[in-house]
Amino acid sequence: MSGLRRMVVVGGSQAGCATAAALRRLGFDGEITVIGDELHRPYARPPLSKGVLSGAEPDDSVFLSTADDFNLVSGITAVGLDMERKRVELSDSDSIRYDGLVIATGARARRLSQHADEITLRTFDDAIALRERFQDARDVAVAGGGFLGLEIASTAASLGKTVTVVDQITPLAGRLGPRLSDMVLTAAAEKGVKIRVSTGGVELGPTDRGVDRVQSADGSVLAEADVVVTAVGDVPNTEWLRGSGIALSGGVVVDSDCRVAPGIVAAGDVTSTSSGGGRHTRSPHWWNASAQATIAAATLLGREPEARLGAAAPFFWTEVFGLRIRLAGQLPPCGEPMVIDGSFEDRRVLLAWPPADGNVGFGTAAAVNFPISAPKLTRLARNPDARRDAQ
Numbered sequence: 001m002s003g004l005r006r007m008v009v010v011g012g013s014q015a016g017c018a019t020a021a022a023l024r025r026l027g028f029d030g031e032i033t034v035i036g037d038e039l040h041r042p043y044a045r046p047p048l049s050k051g052v053l054s055g056a057e058p059d060d061s062v063f064l065s066t067a068d069d070f071n072l073v074s075g076i077t078a079v080g081l082d083m084e085r086k087r088v089e090l091s092d093s094d095s096i097r098y099d100g101l102v103i104a105t106g107a108r109a110r111r112l113s114q115h116a117d118e119i120t121l122r123t124f125d126d127a128i129a130l131r132e133r134f135q136d137a138r139d140v141a142v143a144g145g146g147f148l149g150l151e152i153a154s155t156a157a158s159l160g161k162t163v164t165v166v167d168q169i170t171p172l173a174g175r176l177g178p179r180l181s182d183m184v185l186t187a188a189a190e191k192g193v194k195i196r197v198s199t200g201g202v203e204l205g206p207t208d209r210g211v212d213r214v215q216s217a218d219g220s221v222l223a224e225a226d227v228v229v230t231a232v233g234d235v236p237n238t239e240w241l242r243g244s245g246i247a248l249s250g251g252v253v254v255d256s257d258c259r260v261a262p263g264i265v266a267a268g269d270v271t272s273t274s275s276g277g278g279r280h281t282r283s284p285h286w287w288n289a290s291a292q293a294t295i296a297a298a299t300l301l302g303r304e305p306e307a308r309l310g311a312a313a314p315f316f317w318t319e320v321f322g323l324r325i326r327l328a329g330q331l332p333p334c335g336e337p338m339v340i341d342g343s344f345e346d347r348r349v350l351l352a353w354p355p356a357d358g359n360v361g362f363g364t365a366a367a368v369n370f371p372i373s374a375p376k377l378t379r380l381a382r383n384p385d386a387r388r389d390a391q
Contacts, residue, residue, distance in 0.1 A: 004099045004301065005030040008088055010078045011104030011237075012036020014044055014286070015268025018293030019102045020070050026301055032070035033096060035088070037077040040124050042066055046286055048127040049151040050319055054158060055131060062124065078105065081244040083261065100300045103241070103252050103266035107234035107284055112143060115206040119229045121152060130229065134159055137226035143202055143214045144231035145171025145195070147318045150184065152229055154320040157191040164194040164223035166202055166214045171195060177332040180325070180351075180366060183344060187321035196222045204228065234284055236270045248272075249280040256308040258296035265300045267292035273309055287315040313362045313381040315374055323347060326367045326374070329381030330356065333364035340380075342370055352380050 007023060009016045012034055020032050036042060043062040051057030066072060080089035087095045109120035121130055130152075134140070140156040142149045145167035156163045165171055165188075172181040185195060198216040205213035205221065213224045236251040246260060247253040251272030258265045269284035271292060291312065298305040317326040334356035342349035350372060353364040365380035 004028070006098055007032045007100045007102065007300070008096055008098035009034040009102040009104055010088055011102075011106055011268070011270070012038060012042045012072065012074065013104050013106040013268055013289070014042065014064065015106070015289035015293050016102060016104030017042045017064055017066055018290055019104060019265075019267050019296050022294045022297030023301065024069065026297055026303065028297075028301060030099075033073060034066075034070055035073045035076055035078060035090070035096070037075065037091075038123065038125075039075045041072065041074070043124055044286075045122075046317075048124065049121055049148055050155060052124075052127045053121070053131050053134075053152070053155045059124075059128065078240045081241055081246065083245055083264070086263070099263065101264045102296060102300065103246075103260060103264065103270060104268045105237040105240070105270050107236045107269040107282075109230070110233045110235050112202070112230050112232060113204045113206065113211070115204065115211055117206065117211045118204060119211070119227065121148065121229060121231065122234065130227075133227050134161065137161060139225035139227070140164075141166065141214050141223035141225035141228045142231055143167075143204065143228065144233070145169070146175065146231065146233070147172070147316075149229075149231035150188070150320045151318060152231055153188070153193055154191070157188075157193050157321070162192065162225075164196060164214075164225065166196045166198060166222045168197070168199055168202055170197055173332075175331050176325075176327075176366075177334075177337075177353075179337060179344070180333075180368070183347065183368065184320060184323060184325075187323055187347070191321050193321070194223075198222055202232075204230070234269065236272070236282065238270060251280065251282045253280055254292075254309070256310060257299040257305055258292050258309065259299050263300070265296035267296040283314060285314070285316055313365075313378040315378060324369050326372075326377060327364065328366075328374070328378040329353075329362040329364035331364065333366070337364075337366070342368075350380075 042064045077091040089095045109122040140161045140163050142153045142165045153163045201217035205215045211228045214222045252266045254271045268289040272280040275281040295305040313328045333353035337351040340350040348369045350370045351366045355361045355363045
């Protein structure tokens with residue numbers, strides 16, 4: 001660790017804080033500064049669309065336990081990077097020098113319009129503001145049928161709102177496959193949630209009263225509501241790195257050790273990894289941020305990571321319409337699942353799918369309202385025939 005006395009983590013995200021904690025865990029005893037653009041202390045995002053949005057969980061339950069032995073700088077944004085001088089330029093016209101740098105600037109909500117009243121849910125403040133909007137709303141429309149969109153819809157329905165979800169494809173079909181997505185949509189319908197599919201595109205219809213409708217590209221109204229929420233993915237926060245020499249392709253490009261450049265690593269939603277053929281993809285999920293943090297910390301300290309990106313089956317989870325769904329492995333799953341325990345009819349089932357390319361890589365395992373530990377579920381994704389270990 002000689003020569004490494006000052007670590008700078010840009011991004012007060014879960015990935016950023018986890019990397020700082022991993023640096024300490026691995027024995028780094030120098031100075032660590034974490035720079036966050038929000039005034040709140042770092043927090044976990046998954047509860048924002050669930051317990052915090054509904055009011056079932058205390059607001060302060062999302063805040064992370066940050067260590068006392070690193071400096072947290074809040075309300076400051078990184079605006080540039082000088083790799084030659086090893087300095088991060090800040091929005092307050094100051095800069096900070098580093099020996100080792102962690103890029104963990106995450107992502108922001110993707111928007112469908114330039115309308116000032118467009119509502120998204122990405123930050124803690126977003127969740128609190130949307131919860132307040134729900135109080136006086138009767139109707140809620142959600143543009144986007146991914147994990148986040150359906151979590152918002154589920155929360156709204158649990159609060160007694162009339163809910164419509166609009167997307168270009170059948171919600172979650174591209175993530176869960178037909179069997180699981182059908183189960184989710186059936187449960188949604190039982191809660192009174194309407195699903196509209198517009199293959200020609202989805203837009204917001206702003207009026208003088210603000211955004212109050214979702215429409216197709218030809219202007220046909222698909223849903224009107226007191227509150228319209230956009231949940232159509234996210235955009236990595238990489239603008240501050242343009243012109244710095246950092247490789248950008250759909251995010252900050254990292255290798256299997258989360259290395260970006262000498263003395264620089266990245267972790268979390270901002271990262272982009274090779275998917276073959278010169279293409280790069282992101283996987284903006286909680287598990288990925290946590291796994292990458294440990295790898296990035298080891299790499300920055302010049303150590304061999306215990307595992308590399310892609311070595312373990314990725315893990316995902318969501319809670320919608322009374323279904324607690326946990327998944328490990330590749331999404332969407334390929335083919336028909338093996339029912340290992342439980343049943344689809346009871347909505348309590350443990351499932352496994354083989355790898356899409358035969359014996360190469362991971363398959364997929366899913367637990368719906370089924371008690372199984374995350375390690376066992378990930379082992380099942382690696383070896384779908386290991387049924388005894390899963391039970």
